[in-house]
Amino acid sequence: MITHADIGKLLSVRAAGPTVLSLYLRVPKDPATLPGLPDRAGELAARAGRGGTDDPDTAAAQEEDWRIARRMLEVQARQWLGGTIGLFACAEPRLAETIVLPCALTDRAVFATRPHVRPLLLARQRPAGYDMTAAWPERRRSGRVPVPPQEALTAIGLQPCLAAVNQRAARLLVVPESGMIPGYVCQRCAMLSSTGTDCPDWGAAALAVPDLIEEMVVTALEDGAEVRAANDPPGGIAARLRFPLTADGETALPAATA
Numbered sequence: 536m537i538t539h540a541d542i543g544k545l546l547s548v549r550a551a552g553p554t555v556l557s558l559y560l561r562v563p564k565d566p567a568t569l570p571g572l573p574d575r576a577g578e579l580a581a582r583a584g585r586g587g588t589d590d591p592d593t594a595a596a597q598e599e600d601w602r603i604a605r606r607m608l609e610v611q612a613r614q615w616l617g618g619t620i621g622l623f624a625c626a627e628p629r630l631a632e633t634i635v636l637p638c639a640l641t642d643r644a645v646f647a648t649r650p651h652v653r654p655l656l657l658a659r660q661r662p663a664g665y666d667m668t669a670a671w672p673e674r675r676r677s678g679r680v681p682v683p684p685q686e687a688l689t690a691i692g693l694q695p696c697l698a699a700v701n702q703r704a705a706r707l708l709v710v711p712e713s714g715m716i717p718g719y720v721c722q723r724c725a726m727l728s729s730t731g732t733d734c735p736d737w738g739a740a741a742l743a744v745p746d747l748i749e750e751m752v753v754t755a756l757e758d759g760a761e762v763r764a765a766n767d768p769p770g771g772i773a774a775r776l777r778f779p780l781t782a783d784g785e786t787a788l789p790a791a792t793a
């Protein structure tokens with residue numbers, strides 16, 4: 536059981552740079568294959584990118600995160616046989632947490648300035664035993680969230696939904712179960728952007744983030760919006776609005792492709 540408190544506790548962790556490792560991992564059923572688990576996790580972490588920076592101090596901190604995570608897997612993985620876990624590791628501020636998920640999700644590793652919680656939110660709304668890695672028709676039935684495509688108070692696609700979240704207008708945000716979209720968050724005004732060019736503070740204050748959808752989810756939740764994950768949301772991502780977007784926000788740019 537994943538609680539709001541669990542997620543809130545993770546979201547309260549903040550690092551100065553992209554030095555928080557979040558690892559979502561299916562643990563094999565067969566204890567004989569456990570020794571291969573850290574290597575599989577290490578490959579995921581290596582593919583996670585470096586959070587948009589080549590800074591050597593950041594790289595060293597990420598290496599330390601990985602050592603913490605590897606040690607946790609080596610010591611504790613036996614208690615998670617056949618399950619899926621979320622593992623969160625950071626050297627500074629110190630973090631070494633695991634959450635057992637009630638369902639099977641796709642493996643994922645992310646380095647960011649705070650724990651990556653999107654998969655936890657997805658797991659919360661799925662029935663126990665749900666398998667995201669199962670066949671497409673199976674998921675399609677359980678993953679559909681209808682959003683009428685042409686309603687006035689509806690945003691369809693990445694740019695309209697970014698505008699909706701930035702204007703605090705989202706009442707319901709429907710995000711895809713999988714996939715990540717790299718983007719930027721302004722460290723002064725907290726504006727989210729896929730391009731990093733639409734805020735006067737950019738250049739000085741733009742922070743690259745590995746997953747814009749994660750940022751949209753967290754911002755929307757902070758604003759009291761409902762967030763749902765769906766297998767195939769209209770336009771890749773969609774929102775129902777509390778109020779119409781302002782003129783700037785209504786500039787309909789091409790929908791998300793991720």
Ligand SMILES: [Zn+2]
Pocket residue numbers: 721722723724725726734735736737740
């Ligand atoms: Zn700004």
